[in-house]
Amino acid sequence: MLRYLTAGESHGETLTGILEGFPAGVPVTAAHIATQLKRRRLAPGRGPRQAHEADAFAVTAGLHKGMTTGAPIAVNISNSRPLQKLPFSEVPRPGHADLAGMIKYGVLNSALIRERASARETAARVALGTFALRLHALLGIRFSSRVISLGANTALTGKIISAALAAARRRGDTLGGVFELRVNGLPAGLGACSQGAARLGARLAAALFAINSVKGFEVGGGFALAAAGGRQAAQNPGLSGGLDGGMTNGAPLILRCAVKPVPGLRAGALSTNLKTFKQALVISKTSDTTAVFAAAVIAEHAAALELAGALLEKFGGDSLDEIKPRVAQWRRQTGKVLSRL
Ligand code: EPS
Numbered sequence: 001m002l003r004y005l006t007a008g009e010s011h012g013e014t015l016t017g018i019l020e021g022f023p024a025g026v027p028v029t030a031a032h033i034a035t036q037l038k039r040r041r042l043a044p045g046r047g048p049r050q051a052h053e054a055d056a057f058a059v060t061a062g063l064h065k066g067m068t069t070g071a072p073i074a075v076n077i078s079n080s081r082p083l084q085k086l087p088f089s090e091v092p093r094p095g096h097a098d099l100a101g102m103i104k105y106g107v108l109n110s111a112l113i114r115e116r117a118s119a120r121e122t123a124a125r126v127a128l129g130t131f132a133l134r135l136h137a138l139l140g141i142r143f144s145s146r147v148i149s150l151g152a153n154t155a156l157t158g159k160i161i162s163a164a165l166a167a168a169r170r171r172g173d174t175l176g177g178v179f180e181l182r183v184n185g186l187p188a189g190l191g192a193c194s195q196g197a198a199r200l201g202a203r204l205a206a207a208l209f210a211i212n213s214v215k216g217f218e219v220g221g222g223f224a225l226a227a228a229g230g231r232q233a234a235q236n237p238g239l240s241g242g243l244d245g246g247m248t249n250g251a252p253l254i255l256r257c258a259v260k261p262v263p264g265l266r267a268g269a270l271s272t273n274l275k276t277f278k279q280a281l282v283i284s285k286t287s288d289t290t291a292v293f294a295a296a297v298i299a300e301h302a303a304a305l306e307l308a309g310a311l312l313e314k315f316g317g318d319s320l321d322e323i324k325p326r327v328a329q330w331r332r333q334t335g336k337v338l339s340r341l
Contacts, residue, residue, distance in 0.1 A: 129301020199246025
């Protein structure tokens with residue numbers, strides 16, 4: 001079974017990720033990981049925090065001479081300026097995890113909640129996801145993502161994106177958006193229809209909803225399918241988004257997620273002090289203007305980890321050399337049917 005865990009706080013010493021059950025013989029270099037971390041860190045819409053984060057990292061286990069060994073993989077990512085002293089605040093930031101977490105854990109200090117709830121943690125997920133992306137790439141499975149809307153803008157060009165972000169920044173406001181994730185080359189038959197939890201759509205939804213700020217999830221035709229006729233829906237394979245009955249059907253996998261606007265506002269947002277119950281203004285100086293571009297990158301990695309798990313369940317194998325011919329044989333076998341449809 002492929003599984004992973006992360007630990008670490010937004011302003012702690014390091015973020016740590018552990019990936020277990022990953023096969024041996026997959027070449028992964030520091031450059032592969034650095035490239036993916038940079039895509040996440042420098043995605044459009046980032047705030048001032050990213051100017052001083054470098055995401056310096058070390059793979060401390062599971063990799064020998066640039067090749068995975070089959071042992072658990074451990075990655076540590078440094079925070080460039082860890083806090084010496086955690087600030088104390090009795091005021092939860094509206095729209096963040098602060099209030100729910102303060103109530104859940106019975107603490108009056110919102111910093112104890114936001115330090116772990118912060119999207120900084122997704123750097124560890126991206127580092128681990130890079131291993132999964134490498135496995136997929138070597139099996140001919142390709143991931144890509146793009147942002148298809150930013151705030152109310154749907155016809156996105158570089159100019160429109162820069163102008164929308166600059167205008168939001170001037171207003172002290174933030175923007176949400178929608179990203180689309182596409183996976184080409186997945187073998188048919190990953191996932192299962194035998195139990196609800198085994199359905200790949202359910203697993204992918206869980207993986208993508210686990211990304212901070214994701215509030216909506218669609219597969220293929222998604223919400224628009226509700227208004228389509230059955231004939232139109234059944235006879236347009238593109239609308240399935242690559243999944244039927246919780247299994248891949250050989251078509252490209254197409255997923256979309258809605259990402260809410262970052263709730264931390266430079267212009268300030270009204271909240272309540274949980275000790276005095278007096279109104280308080282919370283100003284978030286370092287907030288990102290939008291998280292949607294970074295979330296798209298994170299989603300590639302979160303989905304790659306989930307799909308690597310599904311792939312290993314179907315094909316087994318402790319090393320890439322063992323898995324590769326099995327996937328090739330399966331592609332030949334299923335291709336005989338799929339190519340005639
Ligand atoms: C985040 C708030 C901002 C973001 C942070 C996520 O950081 P700060 O705590 O400095 O205001 O920059 O994202 C990252 C640091 C990162 O690497 O993604 C939040 O509240 O989720």
